[in-house]
Amino acid sequence: MGKKEKSKSLSDSSQQPPEVVEETRKRSASVDEEQKTNKKKSKRQSESSESSNADEKPNFFSKELFSELPLCEKTQKALQEMKMERMTQIQSRAIPALLTGKDVIGAAKTGSGKTLAFLLPSLELLHQAKFSSKNGTGVVVITPTRELAMQIYGVLQELCQYHSHTYGLIMGGANRKTEAEKLQKGVNLIVCTPGRLLDHLQNTKGFNYRNLLALVMDEADRILEQGFEDDLRAILKLLPKERQTMLFSATQTKKVEDLARLSVNFENSIFVDVPNETKLATAAGLEQGFVTCPSDQRFLLLLTFLKKNKKKKIMVFFSSCNSVKFHGELLNYIDVPVMDIHGRQKQVKRTTTFFQFCKAKTGTLLCTDVAARGLDIPEVDWIIQFDPPDDPKEYIHRVGRTARGATGSGRALLFLTPEETGFLKYLQAAKVSLNEYELPKTANVQSQLQRLIETNYYLNRAARDAYRSYLLAYASHSHRDIFNVHALDLQAVGTAFGFTTPPRVDVAFGKESKRKKVVSGKKATGTGHAFSASNPYGKRSKDDKRQFSH
Template structure:
């Protein structure tokens, strides 16, 4: 765990063979970036973002019909109220508000926190806040609704956990009071990561905490909820199940709702579930926080129905010239399809002492390449959406705790997860969208550290570089001499 308040996390895998489909503009792009040779021991040891186009859909039941905006059956806001909560993602005035017009203090010791929270933070080793934490925590402690935009790896998990935990502490929540805070996450792995960080921060508190996710035992979750879970981490589908079906779930005293990775939640197809969840949850006297790495119309709509009018908008990356982390060294290599696997094999063989994540476009591809690489004595772990939850969880934490290793995965691991000390991110299959590229490479160079990434491209896929350039993603072309590629 980094000392700047960014918690540990994990990634998920998926892969396919060198002939899998690509949806790229085939028109080549003029190469303007300098070429760099990568041949000896310092070749490309970068880790790759966990990327997976499958939605981590954890709802075991059929979706109910989409419901109206609002909460607890109340009518949707008036047109005037809607106007008040319109979100302008390009505005930066809220950042000044977040700073209060004063110089920001980045020391955790400057926050007015309870002793149990201070002790938990001290045990984790946090001393300095990241920018998103320094700008989010003080107004959140004061009760403001927050709409946050920040690059992956910015430390926003702590940014919303500390205010939520402090709220429970000040209200003296006990198990009999039921659930006071709900944190919604797009994937099971990210939910597990948030749950782990919450457990650390709550170490000296008396408040209870729990998690409900798809793939887990529903009855065991219901039994835990019946005993009273003050802080609940959940994925959308399973949360809606419990809200609709389990009468022993006490949430009438809900005081805070956190929606993390809102854009990813919507990309996974949970728009209807989120509308139903927000309608079911109490709205009066509820503080809400919504975080999203990217701007979409659907995210704006979700913010409108979940946040109070006039939320505080915080964007710490607005003035950045690039969409990726400053410490990230990014490159691409052009390779014919019949050489792609040999290039991957050569790279991994030379980086066995590094921590590497390799992204593939499908679960079948992850499985295929994992079996092949393990067979030829390149030990790898694999993570994808078709695995049973226990297998995914075991693999997830095994890779997190390993000092070195190779993880093959789909995009299930590309969002939000914080895997310590990843050296290289390899994208064997390019994603369908530059935003997915950004989320993949966000698994490395987190919270001020350094990392490397490498994108594999077919000659016909060079057109994708234009989209990356438009998205403010700088890449250099790497050359891997044919003589250095293993046969």
Template sequence: MDATQLSTKKRKRKHDSSKGAATDGIKDKKIRKEEKLERKKKRKEKKVQDEDEEEVEGAQKADEKGGGEEEVKALPNGKNTTSDKDDSDRDEKSDGEAEEEREEENNEADEDDTPKHPDADINTESNDIPLNSSLSLPMTGGNPVKFTDLNLSDATQKAVAAMGFEKMTDVQSRTIPPLMAGRDVLGAAKTGSGKTLAFLIPAIEMLTSLKFKPRNGTGCLVITPTRELALQIYGVAHELLEHHSQTLGIVIGGANRRNEADKLSRGVNLLIATPGRLLDHLQNTPGFVFKNLKALVLDEADRILEMGFEDEMRQIIKIIPSQDRQTMLFSATQTTKVEDLARISLRPGPLYINVDYHKEASTVEGLEQGYVICEADKRFLLLFSFLKRFSKKKIIVFFSSCASVKYYAELLNYIDLPVLDLHGKQKQQKRTNTFFEFKNADKGTLICTDVAARGLDIPAVDWIVQFDPPDDPRDYIHRVGRTARGSNGKGRSLMFLQPNEVGFLKYLKEARVPVVEFEFPAKKLVNVQSQLEKLIGKNYYLNGSAKDGYKYAPKFPEPFEKRKKKGGNE
């Protein structure tokens, strides 16, 4: 045999040996697989056998008790367990297979590690959020009565509990679930109905769900008509955000604009604002990020428009983003202007909620309301006697103009009947300090214009006194709404009417406001008229205030329905 043949033979043997090894490997795999299947088959058979034995034993026991036919029925039922058996087969896998499946699941989890919510990737390095994103928080089933019935985050539940709230009011139970489901809402409710929580809770839950951070800018915007109402909402929101990481801010007229701009530049997730100052920041604060706005709240919308902010609101609506924005509009009255504002701000098909349409009275149930007919020269004596008698109560007295408030505040304080005063011509710091001082007081008197009549939540007010009647029944309703607040609130209201003002009662009746006449206590009045005349005649400052107060006071006997609001009313 030559060298070539020998080499060829060696290569052939080598090839055959490698081929044999490969074949052996394949055989080994097949054997292992067959053995594994055999083991699996035996486990199945053993499990079925065990189950059959158990069923037979059960049938025998039943037969011993006197049911021979039951054995025939029990055996087929014992074997008719295909789905259960298949489930157990799927669970009984080899360690290697289980390990492989766990690895595959881990790999899939690593590949799909995105949050469940479509907007939850808001916290990228950029302050942008994805386009075409929408919020769809779960709505609770049934009719929720308690806050614990709602699907709220733990942080919000903890805050609500700390605030002492357990049961929801009508407006809250009917408004919060659809808002959390992403619906636009047009709400009408009496003052003191609890609508502040009704819109703040869904707004905060939205910010939490989307994991808003300061760099993402403003996600929810709340617009209110007055500075005091904005401060009040800010206080409630601050308590609700106690256990959340989202940021809170407020921009109102009269405050330091530069400080506001700095805070906006650092990022404010929930912003409370009055219309004028908000429009200023939208147009002139470069660092104000509002392109991620997801919720807009218009509180006391009718009042916003009544105060002349219609143009500002139209500009604001044009500037802020509208795509995927949820809007909540609350208004005590539905006027043509409110409907126009709703049309340009809400998405088509909003949910309209009116919790008071079926109630006979336009004011709350715990409110006792009355009026007294009093001549003009006796009105101050009646007020002085009333405040003296109820000096240990918490009282709010409404006047028709800033000048009247200024004069009567100076006069009452001068004659040692201490009062606080609040009106629209005061500086913002003065207004803020006065509001919180009276809010935190257990007793005392606040005299004010209608600047304090809308939305302000001042606890435990015993009496509302209307020295000057309002120009409209709606204003009356909002004035008396400062007392008897909450679901079980109690309070009383007294309105002074001159003989030529009794026509107002007809309009109150048409507005479903129940009032009764109180007897004029002429004999119980403290007669200080002569002393007051001497005092005002000698005191230069009081004399000037008295002239201004008279200048802006309503002049009669013109028909009540033709009365016009005088300058400086707010």
């Protein structure tokens, strides 16, 4: 497991009531106050510049100023109102090259300022070309998720406040007919998700994209990871070849390189990145730790933590939509107010919740990994990983929602059972070092929880779905040498979901056991996939990279 940091208590050692994590840090009040004053003050969701006297993370800001860029007066005025002064490293490297017409392949971590790096040159292109509605669409920005698209759109709104160019948001879950009507009238700059864009390119008559000036692909690695490779290829075939291309990606994988070969003009392009001067994979202002908690106490620990940190802004990550749904319903039912966001919600609900949490000073958001990458939610105090991430990369993406920007600070806590602590060696190999916290005294409400789940039909149904999805996600974990679903104490796991006796789940097939497999009149003893306690991986094709999507 590797060397662990000195164990720290999650409960207060004084005679005061135990405070989960918050009162355990042995710091003076003056240090806490200093951290608060150094926190990002901006209410916007965009990448913002801090004042010059703030304690900045190394290598975040450059010396170059936005006012020195050859941008039109309208854009400069908007930047001044947004209080943008100094450029970040990725902005100072990418924007000047893009303003000269070069294609750019950019590599930088999320939260480094990529959004302005491509929006400013895009807007300047439209301004110089005197683009109007009759010219159709001049810039297309493709992003992997709806939430990230909404965030970019929010920044675009601020930048365009003095421009007459039209702009729009095109994404799955929104009203397609309304989108089509706007596209037919002419939308100069669109921010979109791949699937919905391809739909309009193929099926919306009157959508004029023949005058396209620039194509932006943000978080390209994530777009490809989510299975949009075929959509992107189809989009690239339909869009005009004579255009400027901006491709931004946090990682440079082989698929990203292949995408660059298809989309970028290498004769007139540059590669820009930001050297990582720190040996740590996570942000410098992030304090992170883990707590070892038995399976049957996981919910009680979460409940205790949330009750003791009501005045904080917290994000809690789960492995499935059903788990988010159940825990959201349960916590709200017992008067612990939380918001939730996951992939099965209608888009209006996701949008409303996203902006509500962004604007909130305090509150708790339960979410799946739909919110784990690229989003810039202001001033998040705590990231709680209630369910373990699939791999170290996912861990890094999750905790990247806090301690963002030049002076950002935040805290992260990972829940692990005693059997799961072997995951720490993978985190250490990925340059992630965690402190260990002692398990505090948790709220003694297990009997009330079980009574509630037993008597409330809707919560019981939600608990069954969440329990089943938890096991399926566990069974599909990348590191099944540690996260072995066949080694789980199902009674203890069920207890955390409020069950006295947990429901039966066929992990191999993902369906509750109602029938037994019969072959030639005999009951089959296996699943057909060679799953067992000694072989948790089972039979799997070397090219099969699917995950359960529950």
